Amino acid sequence: xMMNKQIDEQRFYNFKEVLLRLFxxxxxxxxxxxxxxxxxxxxxxxxxxxxxxxxxxxxxxxSLLENGTQHEPYxxxxSLLxxxxxxxxxxxxxxxxxxxxFKTRMNKVxxxxxxxxxxALPQTRENRSSSHLLKPRKDGHAFLALFSPIIEKALVKSxxxxxxxxxxxxxxxxxxxxxxxxLVLFSRLGKNGGLVWEWHDLPHEMSNFKK
Amino acid sequence: xxxxNQIGYILIEENNGIYRGVALVTDFRGIPLDFRYTDPIKPxxxxxxxxxxxxxxxxxxxxxxxxxxxxxxxxxxxxxxxNDSLLVPLRxxxxxxxxxxxxxxxxxxxxxxxxxxxxxNGVFILQADAMGSPLRLRLSExxxxxxxxxxxxxxxxxxxxxxxxxxxxIEKALKVIDDEQTN
Numbered sequence: 001x002m003m004n005k006q007i008d009e010q011r012f013y014n015f016k017e018v019l020l021r022l023f024x025x026x027x028x029x030x031x032x033x034x035x036x037x038x039x040x041x042x043x044x045x046x047x048x049x050x051x052x053x054x055x056x057x058x059x060x061x062x063s064l065l066e067n068g069t070q071h072e073p074y075x076x077x078x079s080l081l082x083x084x085x086x087x088x089x090x091x092x093x094x095x096x097x098x099x100x101x102f103k104t105r106m107n108k109v110x111x112x113x114x115x116x117x118x119x120a121l122p123q124t125r126e127n128r129s130s131s132h133l134l135k136p137r138k139d140g141h142a143f144l145a146l147f148s149p150i151i152e153k154a155l156v157k158s159x160x161x162x163x164x165x166x167x168x169x170x171x172x173x174x175x176x177x178x179x180x181x182x183l184v185l186f187s188r189l190g191k192n193g194g195l196v197w198e199w200h201d202l203p204h205e206m207s208n209f210k211k
Numbered sequence: 212x213x214x215x216n217q218i219g220y221i222l223i224e225e226n227n228g229i230y231r232g233v234a235l236v237t238d239f240r241g242i243p244l245d246f247r248y249t250d251p252i253k254p255x256x257x258x259x260x261x262x263x264x265x266x267x268x269x270x271x272x273x274x275x276x277x278x279x280x281x282x283x284x285x286x287x288x289x290x291x292x293x294n295d296s297l298l299v300p301l302r303x304x305x306x307x308x309x310x311x312x313x314x315x316x317x318x319x320x321x322x323x324x325x326x327x328x329x330x331x332n333g334v335f336i337l338q339a340d341a342m343g344s345p346l347r348l349r350l351s352e353x354x355x356x357x358x359x360x361x362x363x364x365x366x367x368x369x370x371x372x373x374x375x376x377x378x379x380x381i382e383k384a385l386k387v388i389d390d391e392q393t394n
Contacts, residue, residue, distance in 0.1 A: 102261075105258075107274070111249055112247065113247055114248050114388060118243040119242075121387075171242050182342070
């Protein structure tokens, strides 16, 4: 009975407080007695449930190393997010690409004939008077040079290039002669001087012409 | 045994990025029978980039050499060239012996026609005639066994002409052609 009475009083008190707050807009401050058993303390804190947004984060790894006895690379299929992720396509822009073709000219070459130019050019004969060879002799003359091989019967013209010491020769391309010789140049000794040309047979063996 | 009575000379050169090739075939007296040359080829910058390191080989071997050989109407018994690098492609394309040739300052060998193998594979010293210094010949290693027939052929030719002389005539001809094109 005693308990019920206290509860009724508490309810009445609470009801009275609510009405005062609503209609008078003020709270009556009362002196609290230390021995009051109606004083109740409520915690302002509430227990807040915390939910993970990211559940189970997984990392996909591509292993190129051996996995046990397997030698082939493998991929572990794991998802980063539990929920489905919506992917939206975005068109950035459209680019017009022009492709240019390049044609190389290096697959074709023009070949020309220059036989007329070549036929007009003389052949060159070097002076073959060498320290290894026995120099031709002629009384009253000094040996100057030896040009070889030259085909006398095919020879049209010859010019001694005094600067280079070479002999320029032009052949008749219609000639059928293949008999070659040496053309030896001497200087005439004495007052009259002058140059003397002389045809000599070719030595066919080294022993014929060595010192 | 080479029975042909013509000798061929090939020169393919590159100067300041300009390529060209020349082929001359003469009889055993050095009289020209056929002479062909290419127009100068100057690769553009982009062609140089696209072809890269293969440019030189492509131009010299595939383009110039191949076309020159196709255009020559008088076929020689041997081809003499100046570039060692052309020996193999020239031999394969022409199917006749090919060699490079240069005059040496070595002492004369004992007899005309003497051949002296050198330590380097495919290289030989030949006494081609009785009056000239020995010649240094190089054949491609693959075909160095052809030296005997090549040497016999060259000795025969050397009786009536100077073996290396046509190269200087080719250079003169190119100069004449250049002058004509300039004027």
